[in-house]
Amino acid sequence: MGTGKIVKVAGPLIVAEGIEDARMFEVAKVSENELIGEIIELHGDQAYIQVYEDTSGLGPGEKVVTTGQSLSIDLGPGLLQSIYDGIQRPLNTIYEKVGHYITKGVNVPGLDREKRWEFKPEEGLKEGQEIEAGDFLGKVQETKLMIHKIMVPPDIKKGKLKKAPEKGSYTIEEVIAEIETENGIKEVRMVHNWPVRTPRPIKRKLVPDKPLVTGQRVIDSLFPIAKGGTATIPGPFGAGKTVVQHQLAKWSNADIIVYIGCGERGNEMTDVLQEFPELIDPASGQPLMERTVLIANTSNMPVAAREASVYTGITIAEYFRDMGYSVAVLADSTSRWAEAMREMSGRLEEMPGEEGYPAYLPSRIADFYERAGRTICLGSDGRKGSLSVVGAVSPPGGDLSDPVVQATLKVVKVFWALEDQLAFERHFPAIGWLSSYSLYHNNLTDYFRDEIDKDWEKLRTAVMSLLQKESELKELVRLVGLDSLSDNDRMVLETSKSIREDFLHQSAFDPEDEYTKLSKQYRMLKAIMNLHLLCEKAIERNIPLEKLLELPVRQKIARMRHIKEDKLEEFDVMDQEMNSQIEEHSANSMFSDS
Amino acid sequence: MVTEYTTINEIAGPLVLLNNVKHATYEELVEVELPNGEQRRGKVLEVDHDKVLIQLFEGTRGVDVKETKVRFLGKGLELSVSPDILGRIFNGLGTPIDDGPKIIPEKRLDINGIPINPYARVYPEEFIQTGISAIDGLNTLVRGQKLPIFSGFGLPHSELAAQIARQATVPGSESSFAIVFAAMGITFEEANYFIRDFQETGAMERVVLFINLANDPTVERIATPRAALTAAEYLAFERGMHVLVIMTDMTNYCEALREVSVARKEIPGRRGYPGYLYTDLATIYERAGLLKGEKEGEVLEGSITQIPILSMPDDDKTHPIPDLTGYITEGQIILDRNLHHKGIYPPIDVLPSLSRLRDKGIGEGRTREDHSEVANQLFSSYARSKEVEELAVVLGEAALTDTDKAFMAFGKSFEAKFVKQALDENRTIEETLGIGWELLKSIPETEIKRIKDEYIEKYLPRKERENKEKSDDSSSL
Secondary structure: OOEEEEEEEEOOOEEEEEEEOOOEEEEEOOOOOOOEEEEEEEEEEEEEEEEEEOOOOOOOOEEEEEEEEOOOEEEEEOOOOOOEEOOOOOOHHHHHHHHHOOOOOOOOOOOOOOOEEEEEEEOOOOOOEHHHHHEEEEEEEOOOOEEEEEEOOOOOEEEEEEEEOEEEEEEOEEEEEEEEOEEEEEEEEEEEEOOOOOOOOOOEOOOOOEEOOOHHHHHHOOOOOOOOOOOEOOOOOOHHHHHHHHHHHHHOOEEEEEEEEEEOOHHHHHHHHHHHOOOEEOOOOHHHHHHHHEEOOOOOOOHHHHHHHHHHHHHHHHHHHHHHHOEEEEEEEEHHHHHHHHHHHHHOOOEHHHHHHHHHHHHHHHHHHOEEEEEEEOOOOOOOEEEEEEEEEEOHHHOOOOOOHHHHHHHEEEEEEEEEEHHHHOOOOOEOOOOOEOOOOOHHHHHHHHHHHOHHHHHHHHHHHHHHHHHHHHHHHHOHHHOOOOOOHHHHHHHHHHHHHHHHHOOOOOOOOOOOOHHHHHHHHHHHHHHHHHHHHHHHOOOHHHHHHOOOOHHHHOOHHOOOOOHHHHHHHHHHHHHHHHHHHHHHHHHHHO | OEEEEEOOOEEEOOOOOOOOOOOOOOEEEEEEEEOOOOOOEEEEEEEEOOOEEEOOOOOOOOOOOOOOEEEEEEOOEEEEEHHHHHEEEEEEOOEEOOOOOOOOOOOEEEEOOOOOOHHHHEOOOOOOOOOHHHHHHHHEEOOOOEOOOOOOOOOOOOHHHHHHHHHEEOOOOOOEEEEEEEEEOOOOHHHHHHHHHHHHHHHHHHHHEEEEEEOOOOOHHHHHHHHHHHHHHHHHOOOEEEEEEEEEHHHHHHHHHHHHHHHOOHHHHHHHHHHOHHHHHHHHHHHEEEEEOOOOOOOOOOOOEEEEEEEEEEHHOOHHHHHHHHHOOOEEEOHHHHHHOOOOOOOEEOOOOOOHHHHHHHHOOOOOOOOHHHHHHOOOOOHHHHHHHHHHHOHHHHOHHHHHHHHHHHHHHHHHHOOOOOOOOOOOHHHHHHHHHHOOOOOHHHHOOOOHHHHHHHOOEEEEHHHHHHHOOOOOO
């Protein structure tokens, strides 16, 4: 701890002089109001501090006290269902304390210190036994949906259990166990502190092999993301980034969702806050909010805290991953995080790189996404956890050459390209099928083959090549008109249109349509492609194209999104109808030929 | 304890650098007295040891190094508010400029405001009927939304904004909107158009105007929207009024910001605008919405709905100002020059326009059950008609299929009947949806994919359709 005095104030950056032993990334409390800041540069005895709150009213001479700690957050029971600002101050507590507006210098702890939790110790723990970081000490039923595991914190590497935990109700700060280590006896509480800029340790990384099922057809079927994978979703404003992120938060089959609203609209966070407690998780019947943690640093909140918010979010996610859960982090939008970096960099008068962004932008982005992965967690049981990250990017004018997009594409494995034109046609999700990609197909082939159907991969490839062909044919039509196409090519256009309109288009506002299980997705695609194959054969048998375009079953395909998940046998009926309707025509045409 | 300094060291553009200052703070308000006795105001941009950088709102003309006095006032720029501000005209800094009496302040509020806690917000979902089909039907405005108009030079954005101000109501609610109008760098004539319109319709007594015209000091524009929103926040959240804030033209605001940034020799972002433009605009646009009431589940009486207007330089939507605005606001209404040339008012290009809050503000109990699906169908059909139009340019109309021709005709009548309306035409939402259904009759029913069968049965009577097909007249379109 040291004390110094402010000598300079420029926006969110202040310079303080005279602090003894100031360290990089140490947290400092600024002025009488104790505004929280972080040291980001040192020159002699001058410390450059980014302040996480509004700095108006600060001037030279006011005092600065360092805390000796890095920017860190509380980890323990009480995280779920919370809404935090960028430095883990609960916004609901701030609201209760100071009302509608976030005034300066509100100091509230990240987790409730008074609340008592019912703690159950892990079975078979004996005093004197060897124990290591990550081992379970017990658990707390945090919400009806989620069990919160209490682990030996990572900084106690190895030791002997001196005092075993006992059943009972504890606050998070009460000592539940004692561990004898080389450096003396350590007390373990349910809460521990972790610096957000340091990734939490793991044993090792594994290759992701299961999909993060999202219920969004274009994602799951064409461009899937793996559990423990990374994806990015860049697009111009109005293309639907946030809606896709919300859909993922609602429907993806992760155990825990951490949603980071980084520099985005206040109302969007309100929307999540109002909607999620009412949405019921289909698997457990409990509100989705019970597995969700929200980080909200909206665009009008101080810019430095925005920079910290993504780290706060991913640290919480890592903590739950360490318990062996699959966790998904949804960050909307990483561009605002990058811009916050740029703003601080400008105030520090650093030499700018591309578009004014600091030269270390790509490495910061890479560091962030590398915290994702499927891992063997700390602990002697070798349990596995996964952390998936989906980051939205908001490039200026939707231009993908933007440095943030480019730096992100270098490290992520899935790219969902949002397209303006699709959004104008209100084709949502506006994920372009020709420019998007997923590099997880190979990892996931086994899963889809075993769990869904053996020809999943073949079906997906066939669909993709049809869509590719469509774009080529459309070019041609633009030059020479539809009439000059062969019947086969006309059929390609027709089927592609059906894929686009009846499968890829999915309404986020229609309760029947907003989530589709993998098995139904497969049946839907299969129906479209079956019809296509039957029609191709029919064309060979000289059945007129017009007849094939008017098949009544096409109407059914157009409405198949409304088929209930538990009535998939309706697809069998549809398949039969296709056959019989085409046979009818073929009989007729044979008749007319003779 | 007000100390007076005469230690100005440097003057550049709107900025003044002072030496040997004690106790200045960031964002503090200063008063500058010129040698001729004139008083101006400014704020502290940066304090470095004893050097202070000040931005003067009314410019630096006439300021000298020797005699000009600077006083630090120990607070930020404040606006005096009371219910009497209604019906009054202020300059960009919040000083009355009409001939009315002095405002006796009920309180003084810092114009920078304080960020609203997202936890304290209530999601806006109350439909506002503007009487304009392209907005109500397709890009619906709701109470507490921020929905900008992206326009270009010479397009009728002022007319549109004034029409919205005149006609906006919440169906089933008695209270009419109070209007806070902020003019930034627009011409006298443009400002006068609004003032006359407010006077003629008798709205003046519920209007507050903040006027900074094109020939007023540029830097004052940086304070103007903040002063206006402070007034709006007071009226909305302390007086329980529903406030509509019209701000025009945000482009001029951003240019003022750039001017200061360049004078400070900051590293520029895109097109010379400062890197913090997004954050700065957010501190304006985010001052809209609804707040929670005293008890759980209640809404605090009062709301702020924002309609900022900005002109896109060279009609370019990717220019930093519209681009960053679009990322903050909840949608955008885009005006199109081609439609304007075709004589269509309002020339709203519905396809790139968007209201993000639409889907929760419409439907059964708010507007009508079929609203969302009709809107989506109109969007996709109109988009299709545009595609067909392009095709027709290359191949000629003769090469089009019958379906394509139907879509092309639909597109034309959509513009002429749905989008186009008179300056004083105030359509109810039922009328708007009615026109929509009328237009959908002209396309084959198999192509109506976005609407549920039951609504088609209910709102698009089959008999009528069949009759129409027989008579085959396009004149009724």
